[in-house]
Amino acid sequence: MRLIRSGAQFAVQVFGGPLVKHHRPSVDVLFRSVAQVAGRNAWGVIMTGMGDDGAQGLLEMHQAGARTIAQNESSCVVFGMPKEAIKLGGVDEVVALTHIASRLPRSIEGAR
Numbered sequence: 001m002r003l004i005r006s007g008a009q010f011a012v013q014v015f016g017g018p019l020v021k022h023h024r025p026s027v028d029v030l031f032r033s034v035a036q037v038a039g040r041n042a043w044g045v046i047m048t049g050m051g052d053d054g055a056q057g058l059l060e061m062h063q064a065g066a067r068t069i070a071q072n073e074s075s076c077v078v079f080g081m082p083k084e085a086i087k088l089g090g091v092d093e094v095v096a097l098t099h100i101a102s103r104l105p106r107s108i109e110g111a112r
Helices: 027-037 055-062 082-087 098-103
Strands: 004-006 010-011 044-046 069-070 093-095
Touching: 004 027, 027 044, 044 055, 044 082, 055 082, 055 098, 069 082, 069 098, 082 098, 093 098
Parallel strands: 044 069, 069 093
Antiparallel strands: 004 010
16 A cells, blocks of 8 residues: 555555565555655554554654654553554654544544
8 A cells, every 4th residue: 555646635545566574555665655745744643563564664754754653552452563663763652542533633533
């Protein structure tokens, strides 16, 4: 998956590709494309999950100026993915699952 832009519109495109860290689709691929296409206009959230898929991509989003959030350990079923993103330094805030939506801008909360 990757983010694409057509004028003022953004969309996620699903495509076949190689496994990335044993995953297809890969969160790293998606987040990397968000960093490149949307940069500081994006928000990234990484939540409960095993392994480190998404950690490098979230760091790239963070470095491109996006705001980034990770779910905290106490509210995760598996803290692997958020833990790795935090360890890499790609996270602005670490919050409980129940508080993630309130940290996002209102224009994102109602998006579908």
